[in-house]
Amino acid sequence: MDITKTGVWSWLFQRITAVYIFIGVVVHFLVVHYYISVKSQLIDELATRITSPGWQIFDLTLLGAVTFHALNGVYAILCDLNISRRTRRIWAVFFWLLGIAMTSLGYLILIRVVQVSSPLALNLACTP
Amino acid sequence: MIQRYLRYFREASLNPNRGMFTFILHRVTGVFLVIYLFIHIWSLSHAFEGIAALRSAFELYNTPIFHIGEYLLLICVLIHGLNGLRLLLTDLLPITSKQKILWWFFFIVFIGIAAVSILWFLPELPFSITKAH
Secondary structure (H helix, E strand, O other), rough: OOOOOOOHHHHHHHHHHHHHHHHHHHHHHHHHHHHHHHHHHHHHHHHHHHOOOHHHHHHHHHHHHHHHHHHHHHHHHHHHHOOOHHHHHHHHHHHHHHHHHHHHHHHHHHHHHHHHHHHHHHHHHOOO | HHHHHHHHHHHHHOOHHHHOOOOHHEEEEEHHHHHHHHHHHHHHHHHOHHHHHHHHHHOOOOOOOHHHHHHHHHHHHHHHHHHHHHHHHHHHHOOOHHHHHHOOOOOOOHHHHHHHHHHHHHHHHHHHHHOOO
């Protein structure tokens, strides 16, 4: 076992993000499935919800936390295989780049969803 | 490298107990959820092609196979989430002596939520079958 000092921080962040994700996933799941069964249209729920800044912040922070938690978890599995320090460093860089790319893609998607759904949300608000 | 993976599983099989079982389940469901996360983000990227493409992508998920997959996803999230909560509680609180009771408590909570959520997911199945045709 080779435990470095930096491992403590990723351990702590893994716990902090775990708590946030636990609450966030429950909220995400209930919101999506409650509205599916009521309206049977996920896209209308998404269009009305995503225009509010609170839900935007919720979605963005949840995506960031989940991405860190997921890739840090895979990294931990790799570290348990007792790979060399050099290999570990390479994987860490790879996971950071992958995580930043995926989170940015998610942010771009959210911006796009807000753009395309605002007239739809307006339509829904106008129809009696 | 492959030998390292094999040793990893052999070490787990040498010490078969409840803790090792949940440890492996935690890792396996974790890897499943990472794969799901990538697919989730990728499927949402239909938004770049406009609202119609996103809507047709969501329609694809309103089929029986995807609803069953959704339930399996819920099972994975439940195992990973509840086991993670159990780990957090044993890490933070001085309840190491009560570990077995805590394990059975979370096991019962898991069975309970998994059973109740079937009632939630079953009504969507016939609906999605009629929708698909």
